[in-house]
Amino acid sequence: MPVFDVLSSGQLLFAALVTGSLYALVALGLNLVYGTMRMLNVAHGDLVMLGAYAGYWAFSIAGISPLVAAPVVAGLGALLGYALYKGLFRRLLAVAPADAGRMEGNSLLLFFGLSIILQNAAAMLFTPNNRAYQYLDEVWRVGNVAMTGNRIAALVVAGATCIGVALFLGRSMAGLAMRSVIERREAAYIVGVDVDRVQWSSFALGFASAALAGVLMSMLEQFSPFSGFPFTIAGFIVIILGGLGNVMAGLVAALLLGVIETYGVALTSANLRSVLLYGCFVGALLLFPNGLLARRSTRK
Template identity: 75%
Template sequence: MSLLDVLFSGQLLFAALLTGSIYALVALGLNLVYGTMRMLNVAHGDVVMLGAYAAFWAYSLLGVSPLLALPMVALMGALAGYVTYKLLFKRLLSGRQGAASRMEGNSLLLFFGLSIVIQNAVALLYSPNSQAYTYLDQIVRLGDVAMTGNRLLALVVAAGACLVVAVFLGFSATGLSMRALIERREAAYVVGVDVNRVQWLSFALGFGSAALAGVLVSMLEQFSPFVGFPLTIAGFIVIILGGLGNLMAGLVAALLLGAIETYGVALTSATFRSVLLYGVFVLALLLFPNGLLSRSAFSRK
């Protein structure tokens, strides 16, 4: 395949959009938690993994299709986020005055410990082996582009979920409160934003979107208890490229990462996927420490 064939391939464009949309959904929760609380959730990918297993169990044990399981798994993820905030992080955040760096370090250790516990608990209680199932694998053709039904569904759901969250953040009162806390935390306190409510909502929305992404991932590829770490790294790359706490730029960065990965693999081989992913991670840290799109999407003109 020549370079021009790769660049103008509708098949690869579809694959890049799908990968970017999944990464955008994964990074969304990371960005919300970091933006509102300045905490990097290294266990975020493990929430995605739990969402994948929830869909797998619902389909294989109960016969519930992943499409019907989507809202239930997302709701369970949101509930898990709320409980996690209330039990583990509320007191930690309430004592952040004068100890921001210590709070961030403690939260990172807490998330890391939570990640290890989740991975090993799933491996111990179920199996460390990869799992997969077949759902909507019929071929659908749009012009010269051939795709399976599950990939088309995943693209529509991921893009739709990101759009819904963008509208929520842009037009609802709660979304505006989240944006205020992300952009000017101290000012949000002054104008009377209920910071505690916004924080647990950010946890719930972040975990819910991650669980939703897990259902979509389970329809597309094999997964195991240890699949979460690469997804967490992908989410970190997106928020570094887009700027930490910058949600709208993160959506653009996710599509860019999806294109780099998809076209890079097409021009090299699948064995270079991890090299591309971690290479972009290192370059993003070195070249764009403040984000490729450093201007906040929420700043005033």
């Protein structure tokens, strides 16, 4: 296929928008957890995987639409995040500021252990085989672009959720408190922000967004107990490009990553998808370690 035809393809642009919106939703939770607590949640993609299984079983066993089950699954994810914060991770945050580096390292080890537990538990309970189901797979055409109903739904839900959270962070008191903890944790504590409440709220919202992304992903592609790690990498790429706490910049970065992956696969091979993803990760670390908007924000 000629390069010009690939670059001008509306079909690929739509696919890139869908992929980017899911990456933005995944990165949203990582952004909040790492931004407010400096915890490296390498198990975040496994929460996406669990959300995918929840949507799958709700549809396969109970016949419940994934779009109807999505809010319930997101709520369960929020409860899981709240329980893990109160029962386990809150203790890490009691470490003295001088040991913040050790706290980061300990959180990485804990989340890595949680990731291994979740993957192997899912493999034991659900088998390691790929799962998939058909839902809203009728084709809609706009010009030369063929769009399935499930991809349209995923794009709308993921995009609306990210925009809603961005408005929440920018317009509400609770959202502004989260942003203050992300930007200046000590200053936020001094002026009376309830840092503990912000932290468990960020945990709950982060887990909920990952579970929601999993339900949406389950409508589009196959998944297995080991499908979560690429989503974790994608989330970190988005955070690096967009910067901590900047949800709208993260949305733009996620769409850019979706474009790079979709068009890159179309121009090369589907077997190079992981190479493109990890290549973007390395490139983002080297070129934009502080985010695309870091220079602009320092001038302010």
